[in-house]
Amino acid sequence: MSVKIILFGKLADIAGGAVSVDNVADTDSLINALHKDYPEFTKTKYLIAVDKQVVKENTVLNKKSTVALLPPFSGG
Amino acid sequence: MSDQNLYERYHRQIILPEFGEEGQQKLLKAKILVIGAGGLGCPALQYLTAAGVGTIAIVDDDVVALNNLHRQVLYSVNDIGLSKAKRAAHILQQLNPEIKIISYNERLATQNALTLIDDFDIIIDGTDNFSTRYMINDACVLLNKPLVYGAISQFEGQVSVFRNKKEEDVNYRDIFPDPPKDGEVLNCAEAGVLGVLPGIIGTMMANETIKMITGIGEPLIDQLFTYNALNNQVYILKLSARKETRSLIPKDKKEFLKIDYEWLCAAPVQQNEIDSDIFNRMMVKGNIDVIDVRELHEMPTVNEFNHIRVPLAQLADNTSLIKSDTVIAFCQSGKRSLQAAKILSGIFGNSKKIYSLRGGIVEWKKHKQPV
Numbered sequence: 549m550s551v552k553i554i555l556f557g558k559l560a561d562i563a564g565g566a567v568s569v570d571n572v573a574d575t576d577s578l579i580n581a582l583h584k585d586y587p588e589f590t591k592t593k594y595l596i597a598v599d600k601q602v603v604k605e606n607t608v609l610n611k612k613s614t615v616a617l618l619p620p621f622s623g624g
Numbered sequence: 625m626s627d628q629n630l631y632e633r634y635h636r637q638i639i640l641p642e643f644g645e646e647g648q649q650k651l652l653k654a655k656i657l658v659i660g661a662g663g664l665g666c667p668a669l670q671y672l673t674a675a676g677v678g679t680i681a682i683v684d685d686d687v688v689a690l691n692n693l694h695r696q697v698l699y700s701v702n703d704i705g706l707s708k709a710k711r712a713a714h715i716l717q718q719l720n721p722e723i724k725i726i727s728y729n730e731r732l733a734t735q736n737a738l739t740l741i742d743d744f745d746i747i748i749d750g751t752d753n754f755s756t757r758y759m760i761n762d763a764c765v766l767l768n769k770p771l772v773y774g775a776i777s778q779f780e781g782q783v784s785v786f787r788n789k790k791e792e793d794v795n796y797r798d799i800f801p802d803p804p805k806d807g808e809v810l811n812c813a814e815a816g817v818l819g820v821l822p823g824i825i826g827t828m829m830a831n832e833t834i835k836m837i838t839g840i841g842e843p844l845i846d847q848l849f850t851y852n853a854l855n856n857q858v859y860i861l862k863l864s865a866r867k868e869t870r871s872l873i874p875k876d877k878k879e880f881l882k883i884d885y886e887w888l889c890a891a892p893v894q895q896n897e898i899d900s901d902i903f904n905r906m907m908v909k910g911n912i913d914v915i916d917v918r919e920l921h922e923m924p925t926v927n928e929f930n931h932i933r934v935p936l937a938q939l940a941d942n943t944s945l946i947k948s949d950t951v952i953a954f955c956q957s958g959k960r961s962l963q964a965a966k967i968l969s970g971i972f973g974n975s976k977k978i979y980s981l982r983g984g985i986v987e988w989k990k991h992k993q994p995v
Contacts, residue, residue, distance in 0.1 A: 554859065556850060557777050593804045601862045602799065602848070616859065618850065620800045621775035621782055623817055624664045624752035 551578065551609050556618040562588045576606040578615060594619040630722070634676050647838040648676060652723075654837045655679040657744040659732055659760060661708040662686070663695040663822030664750030664774050664829060670698065671830035673716040677837070679724045680716070681744065684709040685731035695819035732756055734881050737763045746833055748772045750826065754803045755885040761796040762873050764788050766880060770836055771795070774829040778815050781825035783849040784863070785832050794846045794863045797872050803888050821853050887977060896965055897982040900991040903952065906979075913948040915939075916985075917964040918955050926985060928992055936960045936967075943971055954981035954988070 553567045563586055572578040575596055583590050597616040598607050609615065631638065634648050654677050658665050661684040672680055688696070688703040688711060696708075703711045713727035730736065732751075741747055741763050749760050749771060757775070764771040764786065771786040773796060787793045828849070835843045848861040874880040887896075898906065906912060907929055914931035917939060934942045936955070946968075953964035961980040968978045981988060 556852075556859075557780055593800060593802070595799055595861075597861045600860065602864065604866060616861065618782075618848075618861070620754070620804060621777040621780065622752060622754045622757065623776040623815070624660050624662050624750045624774070624822070 551611065552614040553578075553582075554614060554616040556594075556616065557621060558592055558619050559589060559594060559617050562586055572609060574606050574608050575603060575615065578609065582617075589617075592619050633720075633722070637675065642840045643838060647840065650838050651676050651834065652678040654746065655681075655744045656746045656748060656833060656837075657681045657683065657741060658748045658750060659683050659756070660750035660752060661696075661698070661712040662692065662750060662752055663776065663817065663819075664826040665748075666696045666698040666712070667823050667826035668748055668750060668774075668830040668833070669712060669716055670719070671827060672833060673720045673723065673725070675830070675834055676720065676723060677833075679726070679744075681726040681728065681740075682709045682712050683728040683730065683732050683740065684712075685729060695817065695822050697823065732759070734759060734883060734885065738767065738877055738880065741769055742767050744769070746770045746772060746836055748774075748829055748833060750774060750829070755888065757796065758803050758888065759883075759885040761786070762880060762883075765795050765797075765873050766877065772829050772832050772836070774825045776817055776821050776825050779818055779821060779853045781821055781828075781851045781853075783825060783828045783832065783844055783851075784847060785836060785843045785845050787845050791870070792865045794865045795869065795873075797869045798863055798865050799848060801866075801869065801872055803885075818853055824851065824853065884977075896969075896977075896979045897958070897962065898952070898979045899982050900988045903981050903988065904991075906950070906952065911948055912950045912952055913946050915946070915951065915953045915964065916955070917953050917960050918985075922956060924985065924989065936964055939964055939967055940971065943968070946972075946976070949975075950977045950979075952979045952981060955984050956986055957984040958982045958987070959984075 550568050550570050555563055569578055569581045572581055594617045595602055598613055637643050638645055638648050656677055658669055661682050686708050687705055688699045688708055690704055693699060698712050698715050707729040709727035709729045713725045717725050737759055747764055747769050749757060751757055765788050768788050770788055773784045773786060775782045786795045832843050835841045846863050848863055850859045874883055916931050916933045917936040919935050920933060932945055951968060953961040955961040958981060965978045965980040
């Protein structure tokens with residue numbers, strides 16, 4: 549099962565292109581897999597949204613889920 | 625201003641059925657505070673002034689610089705070196721002499737934030753650093769003030785509206801509970817920004833403000849709007865309030881005043897660097913351990929203020945010499961002292977405030993004052 553992942557800001561820069569992770573059942577395992585593939589992700593804070601809803605706890609994913617990871621911006 | 629003139633100036637928006645004369649009256653009665661007259665503040669201010677918001681206050685302690693002009697579109701080359709708040713107020717007043725524009729050429733800090741914010745109906749956050757953003761958020765939650773939030777980085781922007789009327793209304797800490805630490809997020813000066821981006825995001829902030837005042841449409845309450853200028857992707861996230869957030873916000877005004885937001889965010893600039901001016905001011909207050917981390921033979925010698933000498937390599941083994949809760953390290957140019965600050969932060973964590981003198985003793989000697 550592969551969910552759609554959308555990255556914003558610095559996270560998109562780090563990944564440098566499309567990201568995909570196979571066989572993840574929930575957000576925790578997705579994040580763990582991403583941190584393994586992109587260790588730089590651990591150095592920044594970001595929010596996690598599943599199907600456009602921001603989630604704070606581990607959330608079950610299905611094959612149609614879209615997960616967005618978005619870091620804070622400070623610029624003005 | 626005569627009613628006829630008023631009608632004429634705002635005619636094109638008054639004829640909108642949803643807006644009408646009632647909408648215009650609401651704008652004219654509204655009092656708003658725009659914090660930061662930079663990339664986001666400039667376009668927001670222009671449109672809010674043009675739309676006829678009755679009272680607009682601008683807070684900014686910065687001056688116009690040449691590298692601001694590609695995005696801070698209110699200013700011209702003649703404004704370089706002048707106060708942004710004052711110049712913006714002057715320029716905007718020419719655009720619309722019928723409204724009241726107030727300028728505060730000062731930095732928003734915990735000491736003035738609550739008094740200032742309390743006087744206005746809606747607050748617009750166009751600042752450029754996390755410490756001020758978290759401070760504004762907390763102050764607006766405490767005072768139940770609606771906050772229009774916008775932020776940018778490189779080619780991307782975020783906009784949201786925090787209503788702050790009820791406990792269950794979403795605020796910034798529901799999205800990002802704690803400020804990022806130093807180095808986690810780059811600011812515009814480090815990461816760059818496309819000039820037109822704050823124009824788009826700042827204009828959206830003006831639009832959200834107008835909707836909040838007039839009650840038309842659907843403001844971005846409980847939503848985070850994101851925009852990418854490169855591919856025109858818009859992504860709107862739904863937000864929900866969290867019970868835990870409340871514990872992160874100071875309980876009352878007294879507690880708010882005690883929070884050092886700059887420290888919480890590890891300072892907006894580099895690490896916890898301070899310049900010579902701040903150094904001198906801190907020295908006047910006293911109760912500080914100053915450490916020279918240069919080698920013992922290095923010149924120039926410093927006899928203008930009390931300090932201890934511990935070369936960088938021996939610092940970690942000699943922390944028992946540090947007694948005060950505030951520590952400032954310095955070296956020749958400010959590089960080794962930054963390392964020293966990192967080492968000390970690693971040892972003392974949050975139990976002490978640790979700073980590095982930017983530019984080192986060489987820079988300080990240029991500005992020195994009797995301490």
